[in-house]
Amino acid sequence: MPNKLFDESRVWILDGAMGTMLQQAGLAPGEIPDVWSATHPEVVTGIHKAYLEAGSNYISTNTFGANGKKLAGCGYTVAQVVTAAVQCAKKAAEGTNAKILLDIGPLGEMLQPMGTLPFEQACDLFKEVVAAGAAAGADAVYFETMTDLLEVKAGILAAKETCDLPVMASMTFESTGRTFTGCQVESFAVTAQGLGADAVGINCSLGPAEIMPLVERLCAACRLPVFAKPNAGLPDPATGLYDLHPADFRDQMEQYKRLGVAAVGGCCGTSPAYLKELAECFAGCAPKRAAYQPESWVCSAMQAVKVRPGTVIGERINPTGKKKMKEALRAGDMDYLLGQAVEQAQAGAQILDVNVGLPEIDEAEMMRRAVTAIQGVTELPLQLDSTRPDVLEAGLRVYNGKPIVNSVNAEPAVLAAVLPLCKKYGAAVVGLTLNDSGIPAKAEDRVEMARRILDAALEAGIPKEDVYIDCLTLTASAQQQDVWDTLRAVRTVKEELGLKTVLGVSNVSFGLPMRPQLNTAFLGTALAHGLDLPIMNPNEPSMMAAVRSFRVFTAQDEGAAEYIAAYGGQTAAPVQTAAQPGAPVDLKDAVILGLKAQAGEAARLALETTDPQELVNGVLIPALDQVGDAFEKGTCFLPQLLQSAAAAQVAFDEVKTAIEKQGVSGEKKGPIVVATVKGDIHDIGKNIVKVILENYGYRVIDLGRDVPPETVVEAASRHGAKLVGLSALMTTTLPAMQQTIEALRAAGVDCKIMVGGAVLTPDYAKMIGADYYVKDAKCSADVARQIFD
């Protein structure tokens, strides 16, 4: 299909800097450059003309910062500024064939989870610009100088959902090959391609020589036309002037010919003189790009993973059969999910499956929250796991990178509902070889279903390398005869259809003893049959060992470096380090000293002879009080207080188990709802309060940070919380605290409210209607005691 933007007849010439030119024309510091299209149209038109005369085929409008955020209070609307800018470009281009690119830079605010800007709000801000630009007659939309891949995604989606214009996307990288937010070149390439961008490029930050290796990587990682708009070299730290003259710039850019770039231009420090050199240099030159080698990529912004045999998908974020995960999902406890994510990443998972399906929760909203929160703590790409299209779309929208969708099956209605989502959001997709009639027993029939899934995916516009097939592991205890057919099907799908394969490995051992043994043996056999992506528990050492061994045998792990890094220095019988030998530690001492393992052991021992409630009131609470007092007096450090709390938590878990054994529910006191208010992302104080309250035996519902008032009201009333704790660190977010309190009161929620935060004072707390001012975490526990005990 011919590209909508750049045909291959020649290397197209873009333009150069706008900002540099406006500064030369007298733009003052702090002045909004975009407004000049309205106030100084002759200057802006003149700059475009100068680039056209220099040989540019594409000119970018003076709209880099023309969004609702940056233009707020400037006296002009987005539509006015954008329309004026497109008119300036059109006027300059009159009588030429030049195309007009609607230039869109970053919004100037970070999206969640790095900042507080919600994804949909970012989309809306971009849509406003795109709609105005399209209406004014721009020929394409050009996102540039982006550093956050999620913002690029918001932009591309906004453009596609607003108009039919082609879309160009360009990010700015440092010499490290990453953007400021850590995005990798390959992640950008595969994500933008998946989202349907028409061309990708790199601009700003560096000169042509420094950007060249990054452009080379971009070319290798996608099929799209690639463009480059480097700066005029590097700036002098003292003067800020760029070090390349037009002729030097041309010499460095000439090297780009061998990469087969589709278009070239300049960024900061370049001028029409530079573009004239470029136009001459590339005249009569057609791009010769090396053939693209399709690869099965999945990625987060920070990590791009090429799927290889033995790429581990961690299975632990899934409530099926996991009591604690179910509890966490019901309470909206993100920390538990995040703990599971971090643990699996540390154990060696390369992709994490995320399944938050529980009938009694809003699964779509939970998927959206979970994806954002998990991507805030791990760099691993995710596999979004649900059969519901609305849940998948909720996750797909906010996912930063290119995820896997798990799953579709061979049923036409399922394919029709889910494949268009995978196409729109550029996800890889897992197809299960089953349909409404069930799983075929025979390998041949499963392969036939895989073929149908592949055909439907290709029909939907999803490339073959993004289709992964799950031939479905059957349980050896129930369907022993069919287990081997799964492996035969894996081999055929891999060899005959040329598709990547997925299997949920642990299913094989249901109902049999010593499951890890069976799982590990099945995993090794499946890998030998061509399994690419085992979905498994990476925390199971024998299974990770099998994967790492497989990578050694298949020479993926060159020189066994990864294997040696993981196991070097270990002996065959690992020394038990979990239980420290020696005399058992007294429970009170264990809590005071913050010794987690010993506290659990001591609690278990003590519970053999002591009543659980007596242990809590007689030992645990006094121990915590003692540490709390020491902290208040300034004789112990904050981390010691928290270590004691963590040790007490382990003891409390033992107490809870003991109480439940007596046939009584080990229900905690509470609940208490805590949140850091809207607009504030400093949640350390709230997090400390949460830990301390939990350790005094209260159930805490943590709503996280940047929480809107309505969410607090909803949670407090739904859970019947008698106490709500709010934190805010900034003078600018105190009003949000007041609004939250007012909203709670207006909704008639029957609760007390405690507030805390660095800039709060007791007087201010009273003024905004709080019931308690708590200066620290210990204080919050005292308040809780007043209310619940």
Next chain:
Amino acid sequence: MIRPLPPALDRAEALRYLGGAGKEVPPAVDALLDKAAAELWRTAAPRAAVRRVSADKLSPLLAGRDIAAHLKGCDEGLLLAVTLGAGVDSALRRAMATDMAYGVVLDAAASTLVEQLADALEAEQRTLLESEGRYLTGRFSPGYGDWPITVQPAFVQWLDAGRQAGICSTASCVLTPGKSITALCGAADHPVKGKLAGCATCALRETCTKRKEGKPCAQ
């Protein structure tokens, strides 16, 4: 602008954040601090932005008496921003979700480190100015004294800190990445000291540990 990391973390300062200035450091806290320093040296990507603006053009950024007093006699302002980068924010979120004791230590260590980076940048700029025969005041940050933190978005924009260092301000004037500092110094052709605001107008006067210890920063 890519910035180097200092030779080592200022452990005494990090311990002060943790509420233990001058106390004997228990081994458990010491070990957490070692772990935090190692993680910061792995995850931090320090960047900075600097811009010199003549004093007569600065007025849109200024408000209140304190910053005016600080800049008295100066003919130029030096805007600075420095950050540890987004990787540290991610490490902090990870720590807070899995081990709060470590989380608070990492937070304290990161706050200390970004302060060290600001000190180093300021010192370097002072040397640079001195080579021109000029003098520089100390740093004064938005939100300190009666200089409202609401100047933060404009301050960041003037510095082009997004493009230069990846630093942005949220709508409620929180800097992202979280471990970032912006500050303004005054410059003149004669020795200038600047004037710190003192506790009277400080938003942190009720909770500040330095003030509690009787060592306020403005003395």
